[in-house]
Amino acid sequence: MTQPLKILITGASSGIGLTTALHLIARGHRVVGTSRHPEQFDRMELRAKVMRDHGRYRYREGRLEQTGSRLPRELADLDVLLEKLILVRLDPNQESSVCAGIGEALSALEGRIDILISNAGLGIFGPVEEVSAELIQQQFEANVFGHLRVVKQVLPVMRAQKQGKIIFTSSIGAMMAIPFQSHYSASKIALERLAEGLSMETAPFGIQVAVVEPGDLNTNYNRTTAKAISPLPDSTTSLDLESLHASLQVPGSSPYYPRARNAWRYIVASLPLKPSPSVAARCYVRLVEAKHLRAFRYRVGDPGQTIPAQWGRRLLPDKLVEWIYTLIYELNRK
Numbered sequence: 001m002t003q004p005l006k007i008l009i010t011g012a013s014s015g016i017g018l019t020t021a022l023h024l025i026a027r028g029h030r031v032v033g034t035s036r037h038p039e040q041f042d043r044m045e046l047r048a049k050v051m052r053d054h055g056r057y058r059y060r061e062g063r064l065e066q067t068g069s070r071l072p073r074e075l076a077d078l079d080v081l082l083e084k085l086i087l088v089r090l091d092p093n094q095e096s097s098v099c100a101g102i103g104e105a106l107s108a109l110e111g112r113i114d115i116l117i118s119n120a121g122l123g124i125f126g127p128v129e130e131v132s133a134e135l136i137q138q139q140f141e142a143n144v145f146g147h148l149r150v151v152k153q154v155l156p157v158m159r160a161q162k163q164g165k166i167i168f169t170s171s172i173g174a175m176m177a178i179p180f181q182s183h184y185s186a187s188k189i190a191l192e193r194l195a196e197g198l199s200m201e202t203a204p205f206g207i208q209v210a211v212v213e214p215g216d217l218n219t220n221y222n223r224t225t226a227k228a229i230s231p232l233p234d235s236t237t238s239l240d241l242e243s244l245h246a247s248l249q250v251p252g253s254s255p256y257y258p259r260a261r262n263a264w265r266y267i268v269a270s271l272p273l274k275p276s277p278s279v280a281a282r283c284y285v286r287l288v289e290a291k292h293l294r295a296f297r298y299r300v301g302d303p304g305q306t307i308p309a310q311w312g313r314r315l316l317p318d319k320l321v322e323w324i325y326t327l328i329y330e331l332n333r334k
Contacts, residue, residue, distance in 0.1 A: 005030070005288060007032070008034070008105050009033045010034045010150055011035070011121065011169075013033065015217075015277055016280050017033060018049060018050065022085065023074050025084050030109060033085060034087070037089070047078060053276055053277050054069050055272075056068050056069065066239065089101055090105075102150070113157050115288050116150070116167070118168045121142050123181060123225040124225065125267075127260060128183070143184070143188060159205045162206045163206040166210075167210050168211045170214075171213055175213070176309065178329075179263050180260050211296065211298070213306075214300050214301050215302055216271055218272050218277070219271075262329065262332075266330050267329075274302055279300055
């Protein structure tokens with residue numbers, strides 16, 4: 001066990017951020033997470049999110065059903081871990097909120113931030129031609145500029161300490177554009193290029209930088225992706241396939257509708273069957289506790305997805321990779 005570290009995680013009220021925070025607390029680290037609306041999440045609601053993300057699912061007679069939940073051993077004392085989680089208000093899209101949130105986090109962490117896991121973000125879905133400029137701006141605000149606002153507030157703290165780590169949450173979508181999520185993929189590769197430059201710029205100050213590229217994981221990401229396009233009730237989960245299918249805002253009159261419908265139906269149907277976010281959380285724990293980061297980019301998730309994506313992109317012609325993605329996302333399915 002390493003010496004306890006003081007860690008700040010953005011976007012820690014759900015999904016990868018929440019699960020990673022709990023794994024790190026279980027290791028004895030001091031963790032402060034951020035959320036745009038922390039007052040909306042009591043411990044019971046956070047507990048329900050963790051249990052849902054670690055649920056087991058199957059298809060039966062064309063319907064998705066949960067067959068149970070199994071927490072990993074690291075989260076066996078889930079209620080105790082949740083009591084130790086500190087959530088502060090921070091909206092990465094608002095400069096004043098970032099300043100106030102970082103200040104509150106520093107107070108809770110006794111003036112020190114050893115690790116920043118810059119995780120907050122969102123996704124949108126739609127054809128490149130038809131997605132509005134306003135929605136595209138929201139995508140890049142959340143997945144690029146929001147990260148930059150947080151990093152710019154944390155860097156002076158780490159430079160004064162003469163050490164620190166900044167770990168960005170990217171996506172396997174940065175390797176190859178996901179059909180009808182091109183804007184999301186573009187924002188993630190933009191974030192990675194900024195992180196690459198940042199790594200070289202901050203090396204003299206003892207600050208290490210890395211990115212984690214998660215593949216598909218069993219989180220409630222589908223609901224938040226759809227919400228960026230069509231508002232859904234907060235009670236909607238990945239099990240509500242009919243609601244998620246209906247949330248697709250590409251109109252039937254669009255020339256892109258058949259392929260967009262197929263891609264969206266594949267995405268919402270497949271995500272609940274993927275590994276839990278604990279797969280990614282264990283990667284973050286290793287990076288947090290490592291004295292030196294031996295690489296810049298780390299890929300985590302279902303090996304059946306991440307390994308072919310990585311080596312296929314390196315070894316196969318671009319057009320062949322494009323054809324494979326067309327098959328995976330069932331774009332031409334009748």
